[in-house]
Amino acid sequence: MASIKDMTDTHNWSGQKLVTADHMLFEAPREKHFMTGSEVLKEAVKRCTVDASVSYPITPQSEAAHLIGELWAEGYVGTYFRGENEFGVMSEVAGCAMAGARTITTTSGPGTLRAMENFPQWSGTRIPCQLILMARGINSPLTIQPDNLEVTFMLETGCQIWYAENVQELFDMTIAAFIVAEKPDVHVPIVTVVDGFFVSHTRESVMLPADDIALLPYEPYKSPLPPIDSETPPGRFLRDPFVMKSNYISYATHASWQWEVRSAVERSRPYAKHFLNGLVHVTGTPDAEIAFVTCGTASHQAKEAERELMKLGVKTKVIKLRTIRPFPKEELLKELEGVKHIFVPEFNVVGWLEKEVKAALHNNHTAEVIGGPRVAGGMSMPAEAILKEVFEHINVEGK
Amino acid sequence: MANQGPAYYSPYPAALYDGVITPPEGKALLLEEVVDEEIAMREIAKQMLTKENATIFPGPQVLYGYNEEAKKKATLIKEMAEVLNAKMIPMYDYRPKYPKIDAEVEINPNHPNLTIWHNNIKAAIFIGVHCHYANVALKMVRCETDCYTIAICGLSGHEDAMATLRDQHSSELEKFIKIAREVKAELKL
Numbered sequence: 001m002a003s004i005k006d007m008t009d010t011h012n013w014s015g016q017k018l019v020t021a022d023h024m025l026f027e028a029p030r031e032k033h034f035m036t037g038s039e040v041l042k043e044a045v046k047r048c049t050v051d052a053s054v055s056y057p058i059t060p061q062s063e064a065a066h067l068i069g070e071l072w073a074e075g076y077v078g079t080y081f082r083g084e085n086e087f088g089v090m091s092e093v094a095g096c097a098m099a100g101a102r103t104i105t106t107t108s109g110p111g112t113l114r115a116m117e118n119f120p121q122w123s124g125t126r127i128p129c130q131l132i133l134m135a136r137g138i139n140s141p142l143t144i145q146p147d148n149l150e151v152t153f154m155l156e157t158g159c160q161i162w163y164a165e166n167v168q169e170l171f172d173m174t175i176a177a178f179i180v181a182e183k184p185d186v187h188v189p190i191v192t193v194v195d196g197f198f199v200s201h202t203r204e205s206v207m208l209p210a211d212d213i214a215l216l217p218y219e220p221y222k223s224p225l226p227p228i229d230s231e232t233p234p235g236r237f238l239r240d241p242f243v244m245k246s247n248y249i250s251y252a253t254h255a256s257w258q259w260e261v262r263s264a265v266e267r268s269r270p271y272a273k274h275f276l277n278g279l280v281h282v283t284g285t286p287d288a289e290i291a292f293v294t295c296g297t298a299s300h301q302a303k304e305a306e307r308e309l310m311k312l313g314v315k316t317k318v319i320k321l322r323t324i325r326p327f328p329k330e331e332l333l334k335e336l337e338g339v340k341h342i343f344v345p346e347f348n349v350v351g352w353l354e355k356e357v358k359a360a361l362h363n364n365h366t367a368e369v370i371g372g373p374r375v376a377g378g379m380s381m382p383a384e385a386i387l388k389e390v391f392e393h394i395n396v397e398g399k
Numbered sequence: 400m401a402n403q404g405p406a407y408y409s410p411y412p413a414a415l416y417d418g419v420i421t422p423p424e425g426k427a428l429l430l431e432e433v434v435d436e437e438i439a440m441r442e443i444a445k446q447m448l449t450k451e452n453a454t455i456f457p458g459p460q461v462l463y464g465y466n467e468e469a470k471k472k473a474t475l476i477k478e479m480a481e482v483l484n485a486k487m488i489p490m491y492d493y494r495p496k497y498p499k500i501d502a503e504v505e506i507n508p509n510h511p512n513l514t515i516w517h518n519n520i521k522a523a524i525f526i527g528v529h530c531h532y533a534n535v536a537l538k539m540v541r542c543e544t545d546c547y548t549i550a551i552c553g554l555s556g557h558e559d560a561m562a563t564l565r566d567q568h569s570s571e572l573e574k575f576i577k578i579a580r581e582v583k584a585e586l587k588l
């Protein structure tokens with residue numbers, strides 16, 4: 001167990017040397033490990049000088065919250081406690097973050113929906129907390145299986161949404177996410193999504209920097225709203241009367257406030273671009289006329305399909321979106337130049353990513369967009385399913 | 400009415416949706432153009448010196464003596480007002496003013512247009528206002544008034560202002576005051 005010490009200019013309370021995110025992500029030497037997504041999240045949190053974490057011990061969607069609890073016991077996380085339910089957890093996360101704490105939690109599926117009212121409240125209060133969303137299904141009968149339907153509910157909450165493909169991206173994104181969310185001109189919550197089970201429970205190789213370094217602490221007095229203290233009570237503006245009024249001034253304030261939250265998400269673009277090495281990542285043949293637009297583990301399966309299609313002489317490319325909010329429209333359109341057929345494989349029945357892609361392409365691109373294949377309810381997406389979708393729409397010789 | 404700024408007139412425009420973003424470090428923003436800080440400072444001084452009822456809106460970060468930097472900034476803002484022949488109307492907190500704001504002497508981020516209308520302010524500097532409240536106010540001011548808005552920000556700047564300076568600490572305020580004196584002399588004011 002690390003000993004609890006006071007924070008200094010050079011070291012945090014657990015004795016880790018404080019470094020910038022650039023050093024942590026781009027310069028610090030790394031060693032190879034073999035870990036699950038949950039384990040790697042623990043390693044990321046360990047290196048983030050996290051002040052607070054709150055969890056709800058629902059049936060284990062992942063071990064992540066439990067492992068963050070171990071970090072608290074080991075002295076790496078400032079405080080850690082349990083909520084009465086997911087709504088309570090997300091409310092308590094808000095309280096911690098409003099008070100100036102770097103705060104993280106994790107949930108998924110029905111837990112996300114139970115906490116739903118909190119997410120636009122998070123963004124409206126401009127707190128830079130992080131939610132790790134290990135996506136799984138939402139339906140009755142209750143499911144705990146992998147499915148990313150829940151992301152569609154998060155899209156317009158005013159939170160930033162990033163999507164990691166694998167454990168390596170989960171590690172790097174978790175660290176970068178705090179830093180981008182805490183930029184004074186951004187300062188809205190960030191939801192880092194991974195596909196539950198496929199990433200959270202799967203062991204993969206991952207390159208990690210040493211654990212004796214950690215991010216510089218969060219500076220709450222750079223917040224765009226005053227952090228709560230003895231002179232600024234919690235939710236000051238929530239209790240102010242304009243919220244209760246029905247007049248033009250009240251409408252104007254609310255409208256401007258909503259624009260501002262969405263503007264804040266947009267301001268994250270240059271920071272996200274820097275820390276993620278671009279908002280999209282492209283593999284395959286640059287001049288291909290067939291593209292797969294993906295996020296999360298669907299990207300990995302699409303890359304498998306891309307390799308199989310190449311064996312048949314069919315050039316394709318995979319455009320993986322690393323951010324969903326802000327949506328990387330400009331980058332996507334650039335990568336789609338010359339593309340005639342776009343496939344959007346997804347782990348849900350509604351095709352939320354297909355809708356996002358179509359909205360971005362409307363009046364900007366003439367390619368055919370095929371929403372599929374779609375798998376859901378816990379099904380995996382073998383490369384063969386993607387190939388079948390391609391063969392149904394495009395005549396491929398030798399298939 | 401609202402005929403200035405990159406979005407011109409639209410109900411609650413956000414400059415960012417027109418592709419305007421906060422300036423990079425070391426730079427400033429004039430409408431949608433990224434410019435050198437000194438160029439922006441000269442334009443800001445000119446606007447403040449030539450527009451009707453130019454006013455500075457100091458916010459809580461410079462109205463209260465949180466630290467030595469805040470105190471120093473407050474003194475410099477007073478000097479800035481004198482050089483710019485500007486009035487000073489404080490935004491001393493962020494609570495909406497009910498039953499009615501006294502628009503003669505105060506401004507509030509939730510209805511900043513009332514103060515600007517009442518005092519017929521055609522150019523204004525926001526300084527020491529927490530970024531979120533500055534942005535909420537600047538969007539409304541741009542939509543509801545024809546006031547030329549200027550944000551002098553200690554952090555990343557404000558794209559919804561028509562002119563914005565970023566990373567402005569006491570040394571930068573001193574530089575701005577010096578430039579404002581030069582512009583004032585050039586304009587023979």
